[in-house]
Amino acid sequence: MKKIMTRIAALALTAALMLPAMSYASPVVEEQDLSLSADAAAAAVTSTITPAPQGYDGYRNNIPHGNVQQISYYSTTVGKSRNAMVYTPPGYTPSKTYNVLYLLHGIGGDQNEWLNGMNPRNILDNLYSQNKLEPMIVVFPNGRAMADDRPIGDIYAPDKVAAFERFEFDLINDLIPYVDSHFPVYKNKQNRALAGLSMGGGQTLNFGLKHLDKFSWIGAFSSAPNTKSASQLITNPAQTASQLKLLWISCGASDGLLYVSQNFHNSLTSMNVPHLWYLDVGGHEGKVWSSGLYQFSQRIFK
């Protein structure tokens, strides 16, 4: 069954790559891996992940819209106040209680990268208007935990790369406590998700799988080489599997960093850790990350 689906997927990919002008609307290669155990694998259904429809990330006039605000929180990790952006959904009111998605940027980005480049406001507003999302606020941090956290100069410099690693402690010890105490949010792992693109995808896997007491929903889009190996991050696969509600791994089929996601997916499969694997159409680029958010956001907090 799986082999057949993989064959079909490969054909779909070939077709999609041969028709670049149409590729966005073409069938997207996908594979759903639910191989928790031999029994579960036997019962697993390989279902289709439907690609995002045309216009899914475009602005619609006739629907309610969410809002974006900047927050400033004190980081004990960095020793100064740091900024993050927060999206609150249409109809947001402090009299309700919300889930929280932390959404991380890439190596050249900051807290505005998603908002400026990937249309998350439109994607989420449109999904809310179709009743496809559980109510959530989305926090866009700056994942470069250092005094000057701007993406200036050599963005690959060792001190900047180290700051992406240090952000684990800012997120866990500083930002999450700030959000939990300043917004009307649920403070449980079942109500907290972590996702990110590229460098942020690596952070998501590195931090999320280490802190399964904090996050039940994990989404890694086009993860960068900062991603630790699955065997480093997962020492007890059955325990990891039991603590996760969703582990999502996606990447563009023509991304030069595809090997990172592909290796991670392969390891998860051999460790029998259930996850969704989505091989999208595209390279290391915004449309894959918008698509990742569209798919991931609809599957969390449910």
Ligand code: FER
């Ligand atoms: C690398 C290649 C790419 C790397 C990071 C990236 C730390 C990140 C890319 C991105 O965030 O878009 O070797 O090493």
